Amino acid sequence: MIPVRGVEGQKILILGLGRSGLTAARAIQAGGGLPLCWDDGAPGRERAEAEGFVLHDPTAQGAFDEVAMLVTSPGIPHLYPGPHRAIAAALRAGVPVDNDIGLFFRSLATDRWDSFDVPPKVVAVTGSNGKSTTSALIAHLVAESGREVQLAGNIGRGVLDIDPPEDGGVVVLELSSYQTDLARALTPDIAVFTNLSPDHLDRHGGYGGYFAAKRRLFAEGGPDRAVIGVDEDEGLFLAGQLSQGPADDRVIRVSAGQKLAGPGWSVFARKGFLAEYRKGRQLASIDLREVRGLPGAHNHQNACAAYAVARSLGIAPRVIESALHSFAGLPHRSQLVAEAGGVRFVNDSKATNVDSAAKALQAFTGIRWICGGLEKEGGLEGLHPYLGGVVKAYVIGREAEHFALGLGEGVETEICGTMEQAVARAHADAKPGETVLLAPAAASFDQYDSFERRGEDFVARVEALLKS
Template sequence: MITSPAFSDKHYALLGLARSGMAALNALVASGAKVTAWDGQPDARARAEGKAEIDDLMEADLARFDAIVVSPGVPLGSNPIAARARDAGLPIIGDVELFAQARASLPPHKVVGITGTNGKSTTTALVDHILKSAGRPSLMAGNIGLPILSRDPLQPNQAGEGVYVLELSSYQIDLTQSLACDIAVLLNITPDHLDRYAGFEAYAASKARLFEMQHGEGEAVIGIGDTPSALIARNLKRPSRRITKIAPGVCMDQSRWPSLQGPHNAQNALAAIAVCEALGVENETIDRALASFRGLPHRLERLGEHDGVSFVNDSKATNPASTAPALAAFDRIRWIVGGLPKDDNLDECAPNFGHVVKAYTIGDAGPVYARQLAQYMEVDESEMLTTAVRRAVRDAEPGDTVLLSPACASFDQFRDFEARGECFREAVSIYAGGANG
């Protein structure tokens, strides 16, 4: 794990004991800090027994702490702990800020921070893959599901300094004050998570802070395919900073990159190329790594083919903006769509409706989406995911792609998008003979 003498002899309050919270707890205790922790779930509190003092932070005297470490899942705008901390003059930080404070004691390294509404997981994994292909010590962490403090520090090797490649959500950026990325990446900004912000402008401002923390130095890579991102690129202070702008619609030969299909993945690839070039990776190495990249589970994941029909798991597409590029990536789609809606329409997907042969609607959004889509395509109100897969397999013809790209959250029927994707995988195995990859 990552530890630091910067934490020694300090007393931290810790709210939230899921993956990132437990990683922070272990790192702080190993660094010689005292921790008082709380989580609303008894099972989570039990995991911290013996490592931390357990105390309800809504009743504790906050004046005795040096800082409060909050899980990114805690909504600062509505949780009363935020107001209590502000009244006590207590800094509110997250595990990424602890990493930022620990950097001074780590071996020489670089940090790449990647944010955006969509595509950041794929881009993070792609940068990490290219660096590893080049022999560089590389470690991906953050919002991709790997808490940074749980990872072991990187050591430089003959190929160069280690590189920490961090996927950063807006929530993590909100809890960070001093993460000066050597290379900061913004892929795009579209409406999402607006329940956590005063409005879309506040959400966009959260993303922009990744560049503000660079202190005018370091490199910036920004996709300018949407107005908010383009404005951030235009307004960046330029002294000591190189800015690479990724424009939409760039023609690229993606035929040799089986896991990087579609216009959105062209943008992801261009961003990763810019990052790795800035880190000194040779273009031949980058090109080979793009071809060998296998992608991530639940993100346009190719499950295989059966009787000429392809099956693609894009369960991570939890909003219309992230589904739209998936619809652009294939020619004849049998589209499984629906779940717990974040938006009441699919307007962002409309330009690609011509690629859809038939839609199979599921979940809470199913009836509403069925009415909207019926004027553009044939619709089957399947309701359940397994039913949608069975009917899509029944209807499919050679050359079709059965695509799960729900444009919705999963919480109406599933624990999370991973569970939804696994259900799709199992249904494909049952109804399509496993869809050999």
């Protein structure tokens, strides 16, 4: 655990008692603070009481009279579409509002670090798509190089729940826009921006607010090195803002389809090959086509970003190349579930929006596509250019017919409704060389409580069919 620093003897109110909230309460207590806990749901309050924490209703009269800080969970809105009433009350009372990410960055470094030969490093990864895979891949590359590494944030453990890093240790954080938007301290050594596509727009007051939330990791944090995906205008703009000139190698530009020129530092993938350039010279090249855990151009972008971070940490290209081949990938992200009769079954349940589903569709051909769910803002027109590889779509979800209409007339569709029926129909229709791909392009909450549960259902249905 990382004890929170600077809270000795202070009353700190924690709002939201899920994983991050309860961990924050424990870390505040470990740092000598006095945690007061609240959750709008009775189960959360009961969990806190079971651990002996004091409950404190933030909406009561005078609730913030002696409170030094409010620490809120990421899922609770603090500005758009409207602040939670407890956060609004804290702001009116002049009480600072923070989250566990801010507490982590203000508390990680201690006097022990003065005795280390190599101070620990923090790598923080944000962006719309690929954050989890990039973060896990960075951790894998570091581990394969023989260094201590911990993975935390939106993946792995809560940030305050990790062990204090030792000499030369590396902490890799996956951070969402919800986390970067509010954290009062953001000081990673290396910060990564993968890409940007529309998501969570209601929470950030529009696309500009969403980008601004991501940008805070770089503008507020001032990382020693920034790894920036430049395939969208926002990434290109961000790289330009951070760089002092064309040869400034504190910014590493990353692309998944274009050759990057110039005297600076760049890593890009073209036609399945990763290339590293620095000062106008090629330093390394890696064939990504046979890296089974990273199929498709979107995963090649993840590989480029992870490679750039590993090189920034001093890991040699040959060590990185070897480690790439041993990376198994993550569940629900282009996860190869099975191969039978020449047909591949791939679980990309994490493809919850149009952009991520489009990337998954570009990674395969001969696709029996399982899609549908709770459709997000913007419609499905953005998918139309990428449906050429789809043989047939099998649509699930409570509004499957409406979703199928959004796909247009360019692809054959079948309304299945349930995952069980979709997997059975796709399996029955699939021919050798084809891929049954779950890439929903929609949220899961109409039928499942998370994209993980949806992916697990897909895997279970595939395994049951192949055993029968």
